Amino acid sequence: MALTLTLHGAGRTVTGSCLEFNLDGTRLLVDCGMFQGSRTLEALNRNNGIERPDQIAGVVLTHAHIDHSGLLPRLVKDGYGGDIFCTPETADLLEFMLADSGRIQEADAERQARRRDRRHEDRWEPLYTEDEALEAWRATRRTGLGEWFEPAPGFRARLWNAGHILGAASVELEAGGVRIMCSGDIGPENKAFHADPEGPAGFDHVICESTYGDRVRERQTIAQRREALAAIITEARAKGGNLVIPAFALERTQELLLDIAMLSRGGAIGNAMVFVDSPLANHATDVFARHLHDLEDTGGIDPFSSPAIHYVNDVAESMRLNTISGAIIIAASGMCEAGRIRHHLFHNLARRDSTVLFVGFQAQGSLGRVILDGAERVRISGRDVLVRAAIARIDSYSAHADQSELLAWIAARAPIRGSLLLDHGESGAMDTLAALAGKGPGAPVVRIPEMGELWELAPGAPARRLRTGPPELARAAAPRDWQNAYADLASSLKHRLEAIRDDEAREKAIAEMRKVLDSYAAFRAGKKRDGSHP
Known part of the structure; x- marks a missing residue:
């Protein structure tokens, strides 16, 4: 019985996570995520290489983030009729995450149809609709941590706490005499809300994320992180403008609300007005509140009901925030690629009295990364915007383990008798982590699969590449593409001609x-x- 692995996404990029295991024709997916970032990467959402979804026997989902779950509705739309196994918390979150993604797909299709420069093109159909997204959510099957289950014939699996976000899990698999651990996304030690990651030892193959494989963060306690946040809030309020925080709707927003609630209770930030302008984040916060008894670090209070925090759902109320000053505005998406954060950036980036605070990972090619890298002007919804606002960053909110924590997690899975395979990372991070993880006595053989490649996973033997992937997939994972270069040229062209x-x-x-x-x-x-x- 031969077990193979195909990497459909997250190869030398941090989005589109999707692993396909095949045991003599029985196919199992671990995650089915959406590509985010550059336009070239996003194009893969319409052609991600998963053939005959109706013949897939099962799906296991590590967590609810869209880069791991966002193509599940398309999978179901294209014929998948089986279960989607995940933790109960992930199922609760997925109802809102997928529905929101479906609404975004429909809105993007309408916007593309209205654009004058696209009228000569064929009608842009949504990747999937809100109703199709909810159909995928209804396929979820709730599975507790540590419980063995059979996601597909010939496969056994169980889930382990990954410490990343609410409900996040690593996936242990047994199939064809091969024992495998799929990390999913691993959280850092001492993360707010959740216990540290855990899992058993002794595998044939371990597939590990490498988001921060080239970065060691300065260790910061939750109290120190709150001090840093309080300092930025105080400075931003003193300037008179707004503090705009792009934040992932799931987990990052709730961590910010926890810290802001604690700072407000302690009088550290005065009478700051906080607006959470994201219906998705507000739904996710409701899920967190329902699971409050399972969360750590809350001090026995409900941080989400703080009087300092105002939840914005109505579009008209969101637009009214463009007329105020002195507020803290938290909005999605975290990488500024979609959602209400874009109109808040449009109205605040050019203001010298405003501040933009980044508290999460910004993928190469994303608007957030362009701003963070020091762009003097950016393009938002077809319009040029000067960057005059102060740009700040706090790294300690990361939901991902850093290099040392990843190495510790890998070491805790030892012995790894076959291979350590790295995914979910940009090239520099993956290559750095590979060099460190493969060093020293007893170190595992390290492999870095490219997207679309087919690998044989045998018991006790290093993974063997059977087939290379299409070259266009490797090119899509490149740091920049022509759309990025065009945006950079277009945003500066008029200025350069006027010179x-x-x-x-x-x-x-x-x-x-x-x-x-x-x-x-x-x-x-x-x-x-x-x-x-x-």
Whole structure:
């Protein structure tokens, strides 16, 4: 009996997590996540390489984040009719996470249809609808931690606390005489709300995330993190503008609310007005409140009912926030790629009295990463925006283990008799973690699968590549793509043309740019006619 693995996503990128295990024709998925970030990556959501979803026997979901769950509705829409196994907390969160994603897909399709520069293209259909998303949620099957279950014929599995977000789990698998651990996303030690990650030892193969494989964070207690947050809030309020915080709706927003509630109770931030402008975050907060008895670090109180915190759901109320000053505005999405955070950035980035605070990972190619990397102007919904606001960052809110914590988690799974396979990381992070994890006596053999590759997982032997993946998948995971380069050029083009003082020279520059584009288009057309690849 041969067990194989195909990586459909999260290969040299941190989104689109999806592992397909195949035991003599019986197929099992662990996660089915959406690609986020660059436009090239997002295009993979419509062609992610999962063939014949109707022949997949089972799905196990590690947690509710969209980069791990966001393509489940498409999987069901395309024919998958089985169960989706996950923890009860993940199932509770997934109802709102997937429904929100479906609404975003529908809104994106409507917006694309309205754009003048896209009217000549075929109608843009949503990836899936809200109703289709809820159909996928109804396929969830709640499974407790530590309980063995059979997600597909020939497979045994059980879930272990991953310490990442509410309900997050690592997946232990046994199939064809092979024992495997899939980390999912691993949380850091001493994270708010959750116990530290756990799991058994002794595997043939371990598949581990590597988001922060090249970073060791300065250790900070929850009290020290709150001091840092209080200092930023105080400074931002003194300037008179708003403090805008892009935050993931799930977990990051709730951690911020915990800290803000504690700071407010202690009088550390005065009478700060806090607005959570994200219906999804507000639904997720309701789920956290329902599981309050399972959460750590709350001091015995309900932090989500603090009088300092106001929950915004109505669109008109959200728009009214654009007219105020001196407020703390928490909005999704965390990487600024969608949602209400974009109009708050549009109205605050150009204000010298405002502050934008980043408290989460920003993937390469995302708007948040561009701002954090020091862009002087950015493009939001087709409009140029100068960046004059102060940009701040707190790293200690991360829900991901850093390099030392990942290495400790890997060591706790030893002995790893076959291979340690790394996924869910950008190239630098993966290569750095691979070098460290594969060093020293007793170290495992380390493999870094690329997206679309097929690997054989044999008991007690290193993983063996059977087939390479399509080259376009590897190119999609590159740090930048033409859409990023275009956005950078478009946002600065008018400014650069205005720097040319002479009108005649300016017109000549425009003509030469047109000539370059026309000549390249002709070159590509010629290559296609003779059958070669441009």
